[in-house]
Amino acid sequence: MIPVAEARARILAGVTPVSAETIPLTAAAGRVLAAPLRARVTQPPADVSAMDGYALRAAEANAGMALRVIGAAPAGRPFAGGLGPGEALRIFTGAPIPEGADGILLQEDARLDAEGRVTAADQVTPGRWIRPRGLDFAEGDVLLEAGRKLGAREIGLAAAANHPFLPVRRAPRVAILATGDEILLPGEAPRPGAIYSSNSFALAAMVAAAGGAPEILPVAPDDAGAIGALIAGAASADVLLTTGGASVGEHDLVRAALEAEGYRLDFWRIAMRPGKPLFHGRRAGGPAVLGLPGNPVSALVCGVLFLLPLLAALLGREGWALPLSRFRLGRDLPANDKREDHLRARLLRAPDGVMEALPFERQDSSMLRLLAEADALVIRAPHAPPLPRGADVEAIPLAALGL
Template identity: 60%
Template sequence: MISVDEARDRILAALRPLPAETVGLSAGWNRVTAAPVAARLTQPPADVSAMDGYALRAADGGLGATLRVIGAAPAGHPFGGRVGAGETVRLFTGSVVPEGADAILLQEDATRDGDRVSVNEAVVAGRHIRRAGQDFSAGDIVVPAGRRLTARDIGLAAAANHPWLVVHRRARIAILATGDEISLPGEPIPPGGIVSSNSHALAALVRALGGEPVVLPVARDDEATIAATADQIHGMDMLVTTGGASVGDHDLVIKALRARGMTLDFWQIAMRPGKPLLFGQLGATPVLGLPGNPVSALVCAILFLLPAMARLGGLPAAAPPSMPAILGAALKANDHRADHLRATVSSDSQGRLVATPFPVQDSAMLRRLALADALILRAPHAPALPEGAEIRVIRLDSLGL
């Protein structure tokens, strides 16, 4: 068995970012930029007023001064002349500051009578003026490559005059559940059968990570049926299987896919939950085989599928981020496998993060995983720990999963 870190490194070493494609700006949310976005204009393009008021020369804006209004410049309609001594132009938020003016008299600090305006508060040169290029200038990189686009990024790209964006193609992930005992939700459940949850949970996870899941029909415990999967994954960027990768008589995934040309990189990891995990290559398609137990499948997906999809999507690929916490209940010494304990999270009186593991950690207890806020990380052969000990956790809620 290999370690969690070695398994992740070997998976990532086999993957490359997917090619780029061009999408409309409105379709860019949650996509990953494959090229930097450079501003196609300067914003603002000229000095503009940040407030409603009057443009004037600061030298003429002393308390009690009176100026003559020579025009108005609503936003989008710049004043064509020049502001001279004793003159002012009516402005609004976003109006271009006319030539000759270097100050703004706020509307609330002025009294107007016909074409005359009195100054009730002395102006300061440059105040309330947004300078040309204050936000960005033409040619500036406003969104870097390798960034998952937020709504804020979309707004910025739009302001930079980009109707199209160059992004990495979404990863197409084929998902195959195996097992005679599996029924789909809502179907009749035969004696000894179970309802399949893995395909649906993994499809949701793939969508959350920006990919496109393709859920294949359940493969029964038959080598020919599982092998036929190879005919259904053309155009897929990865095949993810669940179940059938352990050591039982009906665990046929490795044997069946090897018969169709899969090369096996590794099988079995020194971790809990999720020991029977495999990775290989079926032609040009990477194969990630997850355990059949639902908790094991999802924990392994968090540890391995998440960074794999990051690599395919053009993002930095690494282990899910962990953070320090305080242990909320004592733990026994660990064995030779890295452990990932499902836990709830709270804060103590000092504001420290407290992670309390569920007392039962069975890998079939999906409800516990759904209620968990974090995974407590325990290294192989970790010693017993008392309540209050320092630990590290992966916050599930911070992953958006």
């Protein structure tokens, strides 16, 4: 068995990002930027008012002069001229500052007389309430680096920088193959000895959340020919995920079928719990393959630890790493054995305000319900000593992964 970190490094070795495509800004949410995004304009394009009020010379306002209001400048309709001595301009938020003005008198601090002259009821500080040209960004500035996942903030910034289209990585294609005579699809009539497939649907959701394009293949029976045919049909995918058939039983046919299709398997079995029987391989000119255990909890934990980093690498997200946080342990834990453990846990705020990780008492890897109820995976190193309640532990918060 190899360590988790080594397995992840070997999976990621030599991975190159998928190709790029250009898409409309309106379709870019959740995609990953393929090239640095530079500003095509300067924002704001001129010195503008940050408040509603009057543009004027601060020294004149502070001297108590009654200034003649010569016009108004709503946002989007700049005033055509400048200010002369003893003049002020009614101005609104976002409107350009006229030549000759160096301050803004807030409208709530302004006194307007019947003759249309304004005086200041408070001091006007030169430059205050004026947003200088380029305060946000200047034309040519790099606003977003390649590899950035595009959310609402990034989309808004790209729009403000005048980008109607964005270069993004295409979504990595992930083919998902579940195997086993015992597998039923949700909605099919139950039969003795059968279980309903959950892995394909859960993994597809994980792939989609990470920016990939999942394709659920038909469930393969325990038949070498049927498995091989489905593997051959997935040759155009970027990643082939298999679930089940990865152990040592006489019906575990997946590895043999992969080798028959030209895949070279790199490793099999990892020193981890849950998920020991995971394998990885590649085929020249074909997809990478991750063989996940058939156990639903094991498959999903392996998806977190290995599939998500692989998808990040395919999307060019340099520096991406699984989120790790420290929490106070909510109950005693016994010593660990030779495998790295990943304990399903709830995150709860203790009465003193500190966040605690409370691992479930039972960690049986067949209990998918506990994974659905978990907020985090508490990580325990191989041969870790017993830990008392109140100790510090490291965990992967699942919400941070969108799971």
